[in-house]
Amino acid sequence: MPIIDVHTHMFTRHWLELLRAHGAPYGVQVRPDGREEIFRGATPVVFPQPGHFDYDLRIAAMDAAGIDVSIVSLTCPNVYWGGEDVSSEAARESNASMAEAQRIHRDRIRWFASLPWEYPMRAVEELSRSCDEGAVGVMVIANVAGRSLTEPVFEPIWAEIDRRGLPVLVHPGEPPGADLMDMGSYDLSWSVGFMFDTTLAITRMIFDGFLDRYPNLKLIAAHGGGALPYLVGRFEKGNDVELPARRRMTASPTDYLRRIWYDCITYDPGALRYLISVVGADRVMFGTDWPHQVHDVVGSLANTAALPANQRDAIRGGNALRIFQL
Numbered sequence: 490m491p492i493i494d495v496h497t498h499m500f501t502r503h504w505l506e507l508l509r510a511h512g513a514p515y516g517v518q519v520r521p522d523g524r525e526e527i528f529r530g531a532t533p534v535v536f537p538q539p540g541h542f543d544y545d546l547r548i549a550a551m552d553a554a555g556i557d558v559s560i561v562s563l564t565c566p567n568v569y570w571g572g573e574d575v576s577s578e579a580a581r582e583s584n585a586s587m588a589e590a591q592r593i594h595r596d597r598i599r600w601f602a603s604l605p606w607e608y609p610m611r612a613v614e615e616l617s618r619s620c621d622e623g624a625v626g627v628m629v630i631a632n633v634a635g636r637s638l639t640e641p642v643f644e645p646i647w648a649e650i651d652r653r654g655l656p657v658l659v660h661p662g663e664p665p666g667a668d669l670m671d672m673g674s675y676d677l678s679w680s681v682g683f684m685f686d687t688t689l690a691i692t693r694m695i696f697d698g699f700l701d702r703y704p705n706l707k708l709i710a711a712h713g714g715g716a717l718p719y720l721v722g723r724f725e726k727g728n729d730v731e732l733p734a735r736r737r738m739t740a741s742p743t744d745y746l747r748r749i750w751y752d753c754i755t756y757d758p759g760a761l762r763y764l765i766s767v768v769g770a771d772r773v774m775f776g777t778d779w780p781h782q783v784h785d786v787v788g789s790l791a792n793t794a795a796l797p798a799n800q801r802d803a804i805r806g807g808n809a810l811r812i813f814q815l
Contacts, residue, residue: 492806493560494559497559497776498561500541501582501586507578515527515534515570538780550786561587562603565663569607581618584602602624603627609644620655625655627657638690648703656709657706658709691710691714701739707749709751724743728741750812753789756788771803772808
């Protein structure tokens with residue numbers, strides 16, 4: 490069974506320079522160790538590494554780990570800054586670089602398209618172009634410049650993604666209000682804020698009946714779904730006490746949690762086993778978060794190796810082969 494990494498990231502130098510010039514409220518700051526990191530105000534967002542810019546380093550790392558295919562994506566803050574033209578340029582350039590990498594490394598690289606979500610017509614155009622260039626899915630941050638993914642303005646994008654039946658990696662960024670919650674301290678924006686961002690976005694989709702309106706969506710909740718598995722009981726209780734006139738779901742919250750997919754990046758084997766107990770091994774895929782400083786190639790391999798063979802094989806590659814039709 491091939492090992493397919495569905496959560497792994499790439500940047501381009503041009504994307505970084507666009508952000509440096511036009512990225513407000515994002516900016517590049519120098520860390521105490523002399524290296525550059527992307528912040529939103531006082532909140533750290535992402536720490537670029539050499540591997541973010543170098544496909545040769547990526548292929549070497551994949552070979553060393555035994556990873557057969559990487560489905561690469563841009564990470565936060567994606568392209569949700571700079572205005573319509575800059576956002577569209579950043580998406581187009583990043584997507585083009587990934588398409589070129591797929592052409593060069595035909596058996597090793599696939600990619601998620603990034604879209605200028607704040608400008609739906611431009612986003613739909615970029616989605617069409619990206620699919621023509623070989624994109625196998627879409628990346629979206631769990632909030633689009635602070636806006637909910639379920640806002641009506643984004644409906645044309647979701648409708649086209651649903652029509653195409655594409656997988657969508659829902660990846661967190663710093664949540665709205667991170668500065669007010671003092672998440673800049675101790676990298677809490679990463680350890681807590683990111684989990685909160687994914688959890689809130691997917692929960693809102695579930696209770697909003699989003700998966701009923703877009704039945705062909707294949708949502709992938711990053712980082713083991715954040716806190717989603719742990720909150721399953723609270724979701725069920727919330728559904729029990731909801732006023733019938735306000736209810737938009739047609740199934741139970743647990744049913745919806747079992748309709749979406751997750752990666753295995755939990756850092757803890759017990760957390761991975763609990764995720765599987767809630768949603769099933771057929772809903773979990775392999776991810777590493779490489780090349781972020783906090784990647785867990787070793788842990789993802791070890792934690793999946795400790796599972797029964799059928800679960801291990803499904804998570805490492807079988808599920809991805811099925812939903813990405815590789």
